[in-house]
Amino acid sequence: MQLSDHFTLEELVRSDTAIRLDINNTPDENAIENLKILANGLEKVRSELNNKSMHITSGYRSLTLNRALKSKDSSWHVLGLAADFHSPSYGDIQSIMKKIVDSDIEYQQIIEEYNSWIHISFPPLDQKAKKEKLIINKSGVSYYS
Numbered sequence: 823m824q825l826s827d828h829f830t831l832e833e834l835v836r837s838d839t840a841i842r843l844d845i846n847n848t849p850d851e852n853a854i855e856n857l858k859i860l861a862n863g864l865e866k867v868r869s870e871l872n873n874k875s876m877h878i879t880s881g882y883r884s885l886t887l888n889r890a891l892k893s894k895d896s897s898w899h900v901l902g903l904a905a906d907f908h909s910p911s912y913g914d915i916q917s918i919m920k921k922i923v924d925s926d927i928e929y930q931q932i933i934e935e936y937n938s939w940i941h942i943s944f945p946p947l948d949q950k951a952k953k954e955k956l957i958i959n960k961s962g963v964s965y966y967s
Contacts, residue, residue: 823854825861828868834860834881834905845887849902853882856902856946863929863944864905870925874912879939881905898930904943906935915940923955923966933958934966 823831831849834857840847849857860881868876883891883899898904909918919934922942928951933941935958945951955966 825858826865828876829861829864829878831857833878834902836878837880837883837887839890840884840887843887843890845884845890847882847884847887849882849884853902857882859944859947860903860905863927863942864907866925866927867907867922867942870921870927871909871912871918874909876907876909879906879908898943901946903930903946904941906939906941908939919966929953931956932966936960 825831825834831854835847835849837847839845864876868874880899882902883893883897885895885900888895888897888900893899908915912918915934915937918940919932922929922932922940928945930943930945930952931941931954933956935941937959957964957966
């Protein structure tokens with residue numbers, strides 16, 4: 823199912839961990855609606871990155887999958903409103919982070935994680951974007967400056 827011009831449902835629910843552990847990662851109707859919000863947000867990011875391809879490493883996660891990954895139950899991945907990605911064809915993680923933070927994209931939260939990927943979430947249609955910016959590394963969590 824095509825959720826937006828460049829993102830499919832299959833891409834945003836695919837998980838090597840779910841496949842390996844035989845975990846059902848099929849989203850319900852509410853999660854699919856949220857995945858449409860996510861896909862539209864990712865389209866804005868892709869546009870900001872000069873339409874360079876984005877490699878989604880994690881999108882929607884069923885609660886079972888999320889727990890298998892030792893993530894918090896409150897993760898927005900469970901709602902279908904968050905994705906982890908990188909875009910080697912655009913540049914390194916810091917340049918991607920800066921480009922998004924300096925843009926007018928209405929994200930909920932953006933996190934540079936271990937200098938390896940970016941986590942981004944988008945608010946539901948009835949919420950205002952918080953535009954929270956964080957860095958997670960071996961030293962812990964800090965606010966992006």
